[in-house]
Amino acid sequence: MGNCLCVKPATKDEVTTLNTREAPPAHFMIKIESFNVLEKYGIKKYETKEFVAGDYKWRLIFKFNGKDSDYISVNLAMADTTSLPTNREVNALFSVFLFNQISGNYLSSTEITAMETREASPAHLLVKIESFSLLGTCSIDEYETREFVAEDYKWRLIIYFNGKNCEYVSVSLAMADTSSLPANWEVNVVFNIFLYNQISGNYLSSPGRTRCFLETKSEWGISKFISKKILSDPSNGYLVNDNIVFGAEVFVVKKDAIIECVSLNNINIHYKHDFSFHQ
Template structure:
């Protein structure tokens, strides 16, 4: 599939063209950019995407992981086209009221270089994102006979029609089911007053640690009201461009089995090595011994890494 984007120089709307590549054919869809519904017109073309391609080699698993992690879309890395920075977002289950469709959007990053209004183009500092809410129906996309999805692999593409552009490609490797759990017994919890780290552990060939803020997280000082808990990637130099990770963190209930649980689907990179929650749970609930989270001044933290995909 290709999403072609042109910036017009008059009062015309910015145009997005979506091209399917099933069974060797190339059927284009063109419509006014934006999240509103529209009337689409289709025709054939023979040109493959030339500026950005997103290859997903495990589409159904990705869709399930995003859904279970509370995430609506996958957003690509930033790529450059004609001096502008862009991101491509794909919603496998549609956006807003457009369930049953795949939705695709293009977002511009450096809006300071854009004009102030619509008379030059549709991308401006107040409108950074344009796209197609009903790109293709899921029933049509999922039907193998149409050629969109082959062996759970599909390709989305973007073309930005500005004067010059550079081609960038991104690839999501097949999702690896990890299913590894690390358990950390934290003793002397009542005396802890600053951030602490678990031992390193290995999952999916990468090294991790759990970061715990016993008095909460704050840029200047912790709030003293909430426990902060994060999963941190260790040794970013040994890491590829990025990792898409689905994980769960637990504070185990040692008496009643009603654990405090958080789950997250996120991208780790050299710029984002730690993901989690500033307020994983209220400290008042944690310290209440009748709740069963603290026994003999010890809490038990668990990190369960479910799935990992390498983004290249």
Template sequence: MAMLPADDQDQYTLETRDISPVHLLTKIESFSRLWKHEIQPLESSEFESGDYKWKVTMNLDDSGDISVSLCMVGTSSLPTSWEVNAIFNFFLYNHISDNYLCFRGKARRFHAINPECGFSKLITKKSLTDVSNGFLFKDKCVFGAEVFVIKKQPPLVQTVCVHHVSNPYKHEWKISKFSKLEGIWKSEEFSTGGYKWNIEMYPNGNGRACGRYVSIFLYCVDSESFGCGKKVNASCHFTFKNMLNAIKDHSMEGWGYVEFKAIDEMRDSSKGFVVDDCCTLQIQLSVVALQDEALIK
């Protein structure tokens, strides 16, 4: 299809779409008579979008290029310094492929001095009237338009604060009667970095690890009261203490693990993790608090 030079297409981007335009659909019969009798510009009926009224005009210039414009109507009731920002899309129906060629425009500003914006060189008359392109069928043409008003609203103002807790929290918990624990074991709450935390452990596993691994997770108690957009990052180091050899064993870093430690290994007394049905869980937690509070002003 013989379209316009690329330097004229910076006003829009081209794409095809199956869905018809939502705001305006105009069917033109005896299309050839418009040019023969110089019935132009061709104006659409008024339609409404974004609480404003609009109309579309098509015009053929002397060079054979067709221009399309969107104009606000009924602006006399608006304040003297009115201004509306909107995105204008224009459509041509293709009778052959049964879809629409969409000329997707950029955001435009409409105001009292210039209430009209559009595409100065949309398509040539030759391309539009060439029946092999599909826009004209039995001298009928269908075009449409969409207008999306960009509503003005108070900006979203964000305050971001990042701080690092240089001294990590270190603690260990002695867990008694390990073999008899079921469901979830929860540690007592502790505070560090300005937040409350606890550890949740599934001695018999959770989810896919059920019956195979001990599952363990770090939980931020205060997260239930966090506002929208607030985040807290924490670096957590879990360790099961080897009580036979007085060394640390099987440590991992992160917020939690479904498959932290194999249950069979925990229950093997020769491994030293459970002695006299007791084990010790050690934790080292550093908090980097990223507070992202969104405010409307």
């Protein structure tokens, strides 16, 4: 996988779409007790302790923004970059969660309905289809890639061309071999599907979708991944010289997160000041 992490705050015109999921975060959880104490003592920022993910150290930064703001901001930051070489870039797919203590599930920032672009190539699979137009000529409605391994499981992409009456190409991720898994198995994953732009050199990406793969539901996908009208126009860069390139990334959500608990019951501050906790 390439190396570039570009994290920017939302502008006034940007909207973050939140979704819910049952699987807990894979890497880190923090519980803040006596949360109202933060506002009482004018604490506008809190930094968590470090946690490790993907061989790098990270921390979450909460910004409470005082009484003039209607929102709480949450940022992900690299916690220790001293050992990294000059001009090092790190590509990261990340999600921020909020636990619903009544329903028992998690509000997640992972899934965004709009497609995005990125320069880094997919981590796990690239498949190039040559003479793409022959699929329609020969009435081939779907294509299954060969198996690939990601996070100790076998997967394949399934590309549905949906015949002449459908205006979109659909792409799904499916578990390719489940014979060795125990009965009633369950695998929670975050996956991305990509389409290579052969003109710009970057990738059209479906931002991370969190899905639960089960014995009874081993395939998930995007029914309207890209319209045939956009795809068939060579000037858009996706279908050039009758060649097209799809890609995929699959990350399993594991239940081994570090848990941090912050208790503010005994805090005693005689003045107000902006500061950060480091644990």
